[in-house]
Amino acid sequence: MSKKNIEITVRCLLFLCSIISLMILVGIGYFLFKNGFSAFIENGLGNFIFGKTWNISKNVYGVYPLILGSLFVTTGSIIVSAPIGISVAIFMTDIATSDIKKIIGPCIELMAGIPSIVFGLVGMIFLVPLIRENFSPPGYSLIAAIIVLIVMTMPTIITLSEDSLRSVPRQYKEASYALGATKWQTVWNVTLPAAKSGIIGAVILGMGRAIGEAMAVYMVIGNAFKIPNSLFDPSRTLTSNIVGQIEEAALNSQHMHALFACGIILLIFVFLFNGISFKMRKVV
Amino acid sequence: MIKPQIAQKISSVLLWTITLLVVSSMLFIIVYTVLHGWRSLNMHFVFGSTITGGLMAPILGTLYLILLTLLFIFPLGVGTAIYLSEYAPENKFTKFTKFALKSLAGIPSIIYGLFGVAFFVVFIGHTCILAGALTMACLSLPYMVTSAEEALIGVPKTWREASYALGATKWETTWKIVIPAALPGIMTGVILCAGRVVAETAPLLATVGFSPFNPVSPLDGARTLALELFYLATEAPSTGGITRQDLITQAMGVAIILFIIIILMNMSVRWIGKKYSNEQYKIGR
Amino acid sequence: MKDKLYSKDLSLWYGKKQALKNVDFSFKDKSITAFIGPSGCGKSTYLRCFNRMNDLIATVNIEGEVVYNGIDINGKDADPVEIRKKIGMVFQQPNPLPKSIYENVAYGPKIAGIKKKKTLNDIVEKSLRKAAIWNEVKDELKKSALALSGGQQQRICLARTLAIEPEIILMDEPCSALDPIATAKIEQTMLDLKKDYTIVIVTHNIQQAARISDQTAFMLLGELVEHGTTKEMFEKPINTETSDYINGRYG
Structure with a gap:
């Protein structure tokens, strides 16, 4: 083969690779909608989204409590993990010496690498009994899921906020210090405002992670199909609903369609969060 | 104040x-x-046959799944990365592909589980390692592409120019100069993806099957360590003489094994990163 | 009597590399002192010792004394924050904060605890006037400082420094990023400010040192080679290296 032909062949092959990569996204969208859309039709879009019954034997599916459950755990966890995560990021960029960074950095990396199932396990064995005995039974509850998600979203928020704080030009900080500002004044008045949109982006991406987390939430939330009255009530999210039933639902049944429709709603939320996050962090 | x-x-x-x-x-x-x-954590539990309550099948299943997944995403991911960093023209299609990959990375893993059921399991006809590996390949592809792309972009432009100036074609330059220089970064991507296979559970719930036998063919069912942990933690004890507490202890034991794997992977990524920045790149930059 | 600001036997290391070697120098009040020397000679590093800007670099080690008003500013009791309020700095690259012109100049006073709008307004106007840029920006104080030209930005930075009412102003090659017209404006401003402030300027521009400074010091490879009044230095330098540099025989 001549050099020219090799060149053309290679180019075609590589292009094919990227086409296949692209097809995966298209494929996911297609199969999700093909299976999930029927649920909107079978139940009626309004009844499906605002319905409060999930009855497999009668084939009636409404996901209102699931949407609320997902939104509750997401907001609940982010309210706590955002300020904590941002604080740690500030600590890492502006306070920690390089020795301390060498210890804490790998810790946070490890935290990001812990399988979600392990968070679920520790939550289930440690946290759930703790809540049951000290606060209110059954322990499997909204608050348990929120606490687990606080820990799980932390690495995302820390790492991305840190990136954005680090990308603030050094000149800004120098200008502030040279005018007699303390470290904290510089962080508060210069670094944080300059990194604001990146940090908001990090937090919103954290929300995307939280709403999409399935296994750990499933293991601690109790999976009661109802709108929780308090933080100590068991509840169910879009994701934990899928985890609980994906194995038993028959292919092409209305039940399976309803699970896929949960996936569609979940995906809409995730894309919404990630889209905003990309915009804020200027990724796209 | x-x-x-x-x-x-x-x-x-x-x-x-x-x-x-x-x-x-x-x-x-x-x-x-x-x-x-x-x-x-004793020899019998970790390396014993799963029929008798050991972890042999999940360990083999995890390894099998890692290998099969990498087999799919290594060529596909690296190929896509090379296309995007070296060949792709600056147009809408390229932009869209990059955007699609970023979107893929954000999709919750449970959605991949649904997709795997609806497509791969239906296509193959039953749950098996192959279906699980294909599902995991979709999930980890964006990570593979991103790491490889970053590594390729990091190769100094001057090296490429030097190669072109000596009369090399684009592919010769890519194959002989760019890819070798980017190899450490690509390896990082490989480890990262293997880590995903080890850690994820949701996409495998309904795709990989749950056989207690050591897997042989890719069409066999299998379990992974993370899946095993999930079932140990959530199922009621089935055989006599084993209490729920025993199962929890075993689940925690599996978690320790997962920790060790993750720590080893993180360490090797760090080690590669260090070697990489010390040796080659000091000259290049 | 000792001068307000001097360094004694000052050495500095970046990691293992020594950047300053036993520098002794004393600054005359209310005058302009220029530090000249080829790039990498340590003149900027030396300047950054006086407001402890080197603190921001983790690997720096300092030996010797930098004394301001009788206090060793690297000493345990010295507070870099207080020192920086008295010893201001203008940087090589104009570095306005990503805020409005007004907020840039008011930043220092606000940080020092001044809250009254009226007082702040006065400080901003006074400082901008001193930096000779008031007339150019008085109608657009709300505009982002980043939207100004380089020369204007640098004068905003000067005004910002003046707003904290320092005694000493350090200038680290303040004109190297500016065109000749903007440079001339800054130089004129410096000459006007001389009666109230002690100004230290680091410059790679020998002519600039000759034009504006009262004292000149020449540094090479981290050492202070020679210093004296600008007139003496330029007319009859003692050291051959100094005369070589002044006559343009160095890179």
């Missing part, structure tokens, strides 16, 4: 406290797991 110097002290103490809290919560998870699980 509080004196700035005092505010500085307060904020500093506060940030220290919060950081230590976060780090200790993580250490707590590890220590708690180790304390509750180490008793289960």
Whole structure:
């Protein structure tokens, strides 16, 4: 083969690779909608989204409590993990010496690498009994899921906020210090405002992670199909609903369609969060 | 107004406290797991046949799944990365592909589980390692592409120019100069993806099957360590003489094994990163 | 009597590399002192010792004394924050904060605890006037400082420094990023400010040192080679290296 032909062949092959990569996204969208859309039709879009019954034997599916459950755990966890995560990021960029960074950095990396199932396990064995005995039974509850998600979203928020704080030009900080500002004044008045949109982006991406987390939430939330009255009530999210039933639902049944429709709603939320996050962090 | 110097002290103490809290919560998870699980870690449990209550099938299943997944995404991911970094023209299609990959990376893993059921399991006809590996390949592809792309972009432009100036074609330059230089970064991507296979559970729930036998063919069912952990933690004990507490201890034991794997992977990524920045790149940049 | 600001036997290391070697120098009040020397000679590093800007670099080690008003500013009791309020700095690259012109100039006073709008307004106007840029920006104080030209930005930075009412102004090659017209404006401003402030300027521009400074010091490879009044230095330098540099025989 001549050099020219090799060149053309290679180019075609590589292009094919990227086409296949692209097809995966298209494929996911297609199969999700093909299976999930029927649920909107079978139940009626309004009844499906605002319905409060999930009855497999009668084939009636409404996901209102699931949407609320997902939104509750997401907001609940982010309210706590955002300020904590941002604080740690500030600590890492502006306070920690390089020795301390060498210890804490790998810790946070490890935290990001812990399988979600392990968070679920520790939550289930440690946290759930703790809540049951000290606060209110059954322990499997909204608050348990929120606490687990606080820990799980932390690495995302820390790492991305840190990136954005680090990308603030050094000149800004120098200008502030040279005018007699303390470290904290510089962080508060210069670094944080300059990194604001990146940090908001990090937090919103954290929300995307939280709403999409399935296994750990499933293991601690109790999976009661109802709108929780308090933080100590068991509840169910879009994701934990899928985890609980994906194995038993028959292919092409209305039940399976309803699970896929949960996936569609979940995906809409995730894309919404990630889209905003990309915009804020200027990724796209 | 509080004196700035005092505010500085307060904020500093506060940030220290919060950081230590976060780090200790993580250490707590590890220590708690180790304390509750180490008793289960004996030769019989870790390397024993799964029929008799050992972990042989999940360990083999995990390895099998990692290999099969990498077999799919290595050529596909690296190929896509090379196309995007070296060949792709600056147009809407390229932009869209990059955007699609970023979107893929954000999709929750449970969605991949649904997709795997609806497509791969239906296509093959039953749950098996192949279906699980294809599902995991979709999930980890964006990570593979991103790491490889970053590594390729990091190769100094001057090296490419030097190769072109000597009369090399684009592919010769890519194959002989760019890819070797980017290899450490690509390896990082490979480890990252293997890590995903080890850690993920949701996409495998309904795709990989749950056979207690050691897997042989890719069309066999299998279980992974993470899946095994999930079932140990959530199922009621089925055989006599085993209590729920035993199962929990075993689940914690599996968690320890997962920790060890993750730590080893993180360490090798760091090691590659160090070697990489020390040797080659000092000259290049 | 000792001068307000001097360094004694000052050495500095970046990691293992020594950047300053036993520098002794004393600054005359209310005058302009210029530090000249080829790039990498340590003149900027030396300047950054006086407001402890080197603190921001983790690997720096300092030996010797930098004394301001009788206090060793690297000493345990010295507070870099207080020192920086008295010893201001203008940087090589104009570095306005990503805020409005007004907020840039008011930043220092606000940080020092001044809250009254009226006082702040006065400080901003006074400082901008001193930096000779008031007339150019008085109608657009709300505009982002980043939207100004380089020369204007640098004068905003000067005004910002003046707003904290320092005694000493350090200038780290303040004109190297500017065109000749903007440079001339800054130089004129410096000459006007001389009666109230002690100004230290680091410059790679020998002519600039000759034009504006009262004292000149020449540094090479981290050492202070020679210093004296600008007139003496330029007319009859003692050291051959100094005369070589002044006559343009160095890179």
